[in-house]
Amino acid sequence: MTDNVTGDIAPGSWSPKRDRAKAIQTIVKIIFGSFAAISILTTIGILATLIFETIEFFKEVPISQFLTDTRWTPLFASKQFGIFVLVSATMMISVISIMVALPLGLLSAICLSEYATPRIRRILKPMLEILAGVPTVVYGYFALLTVTPFLQIFLPDLQGFNALSAGLVLGIMITPMVASLSEDALYAVPRSLKDGAYALGATKRETVTSVVLPAALSGIVSSLILATSRAVGETMIVTLAAGANPTLGFNPFVPVMTMTAFIVQITKGDAPYGTIEYKTLYAVGMTLFIMTFALNIFSFWFVRRFREKYD
Amino acid sequence: MPTPLPSTSISEVSDSKTIALQMEKVSVYYGSNLAVKDVYLEIPEHEIVAFIGPSGCGKSTILRCFNRMNDLIPSARVDGRILFDGEEITGKRVDPVELRRRVGMVFQKPNPFPKSIYDNITFGARINGYQGNYDELVERSLRGAALWDEVKDKLQESGLGLSGGQQQRLCIARAIAIEPEVILMDEPCSALDPISTIKVEELMHELKERYTIVIVTHNMQQASRVSDRTAFFNAVATDQGGKMGYLVEYNHTQDIFSNPKEEYTRDYVSGRFG
Missing domain, CATH: 1.10.3720.10 (MetI-like)
Structure with missing residues (x-):
């Protein structure tokens, strides 16, 4: 960067703020990254809730019953979960x-x-x-x-x-x-x-x-x-x-x-x-x-x- | 830039060969733009005729008149008379679908269908109701395009899996499978490496025995190597800022390259512009 190839540009007319540019670059990356992360985290959150509650469900209703029952009556007194x-x-x-x-x-x-x-x-x-x-x-x-x-x-x-x-x-x-x-x-x-x-x-x-x-x-x-x-x-x-x-x-x-x-x-x-x-x-x-x-x-x-x- | 010359006198073929394709005062318009003006041209049977000229001179446009591919461009309009075996091929009464079976075409970029090599060859035969043996047709066409030995063991593989040069020869095989009388080639080697180019050029010499070939090329060496006759097109700028092409000179290839009558031809073939 110090070489003056053309020779006719006065030294000192270039003063790039490299450190500042790098800092801004990092901040921009973090901002965009966190926005992208929000949608991923939301998906993971929904999935986690689904999985967690589903496991709770299968603790009470065996999976075989869930797959083989021929009636769907979870709101009735005699519950079936087909x-x-x-x-x-x-x-x-x-x-x-x-x-x-x-x-x-x-x-x-x-x-x-x-x-x-x-x-x-x-x-x-x-x-x-x-x-x-x-x-x-x-x-x-x-x-x-x-x-x-x-x-x-x-x-x-x-x-x-x-x-x-x-x-x-x-x-x-x-x-x-x-x-x-x-x-x-x-x-x-x-x-x-x-x-x-x-x-x-x-x-x-x-x-x-x-x-x-x-x-x-x-x-x-x-x-x-x-x-x-x-x-x-x-x-x-x-x-x-x-x-x-x-x-x-x-x-x-x-x-x-x-x-x-x-x-x-x-x-x-x-x-x-x-x-x-x-x-x-x-x-x-x-x-x-x-x-x-x-x-x-x-x-x-x-x-x-x-x-x-x-x- | 000169005004286009009336090219009647210089485009006539003087010897007594049978004429396969003929153009009389053909002009092509795109919308209201005149793209190529007043082309007179006679193409003898079983010869290779090369169209050369700078970009935008209309050589591809003129080539596409012979199988009416310009019909597919909604804004295109073709004026003048085009004769194939002495019969007019322009106008509503001629079915371009029937014409294209007799006038095959190979394009600039190899465009095999996303089907097997076998199906690429039989496609044209099928839609045209070929009654013969398809296996024989495939072998004959691939041999005709000098591709048989390279692909005979993988006929069921996709045509897209071949190299560029092989793909282009597959497209040539596909074109000759429907037994046309004329093959139009629109810069068939411009996307190929030098070795594939030589193979296609050698193939053209063999194909000449059975077919009439018209080839558009940017490569003047190619024109001088393969063709019997050469048509040189040039372009002039129009008032609307577009380009209008016209036929400058048409003669035996040897004369075009060693003894051109027109100054523009001489300048172009000697590499002074274009």
Whole structure:
């Protein structure tokens, strides 16, 4: 630093405050680091509470009972804790919603990224985003007060609270997520790849189905998994439209109770601290967490395993 | 910069070979910008024709007219007459999908599909309804692209796992698998190392026996090594601040490099600009 290469700059016109710069650098690092740490610590805190209370729960209810009981009656005098009653409802509603969101979302994404003219795209894309901005409570009432009565015209057996309309509306809710993430994946397929297909005499449809979709597969699947994980955790729609009747099985016409709906029910009522009802809350929360966490891990793995790299 | 010359007189091929591709007064617009103006060009069968010229002179644009890849760019518009085997290939009545089966293309960057080597080759055949034996087609095409010996034991592996030079030869194999009459090559060696480049150039000499080849290249040595004829394009700045390309001179490669008629050609091939 002391060498004066050019020779014509007077010594003393440079006085960098190295020590001060270093000190500021350290302080900035600490500030940013602590902000980052807050979110990590929060996660650890939530996880620790979940684990701690869940262990407390399993001290009173054996895990075999939790997994094999066929009824879910923690609030009754004769308590049974068959978690699969709630899991089956959650899974059924999630599957219904994915069956709605997969075709709707994927076809919208293909339309937006491959077929729409820039003008149509400018109209369609914001409309999809509006769908994503509708509050879930509105979706819930829509399912309960509009979709269910409408479906009852065709399906007289359908009860007032049911998994079907909750699942359908939940599917509409997660469609923008599938569409938007899938469109990103389709958009990321390099132009050169499509040109290659066209140059071999492929039509647009052949190019989309044989080249673009396979190349974007990992992104599309991961968008679906993330949407599923969103559906599994969704609360408001299922609480309002699917009912609060723990039923084991996969009948979409009758009221069911999902894990999230149960948590709402308990937290709305007054389960005193330390009671078994209170601890049940955490056991269910933990199950929910494990399910969504597993989905997210799977999605992460899938993307890394199947992503094509085009330098 | 000069005003573009009317290039009719200098672009005609004087000998009596069969003409595969022909352009008459072809201009290409992007939106309202004139990108290439008034190209007259005749490309004889079973020859290699090289397009050279500085960046932005429109040589790739002109190349992409022969298989109508410009159709895929919404703002592009092509004026003039383009003939392939004496038939007009512009206009709404000609299906570009059918045309592209007869006029194959290899791109600047190797772009194998994210599929197996085998499926890369059979893709074009499948969509074009090939009825023959696919195993034979794969072997024939890979041999034709001088790639068979290197990949015959790993046909089910991804085409993306090959080296850059191998990928480009895979793309050539993919192009010849649909048995085109013409192969367009858009700077096929610009992303390759020198050894891969030589392999592709040697391959072009073999392919010439069966196909007509049009190659765009930035590399003048490559043009002089591989081509029978060379078209030199130049660009002039336009009033709108863009560039407009035009064909300066088209002749036997030997003449372009040793005895160019135009001063701009002489300056370019001697490395004075570009």
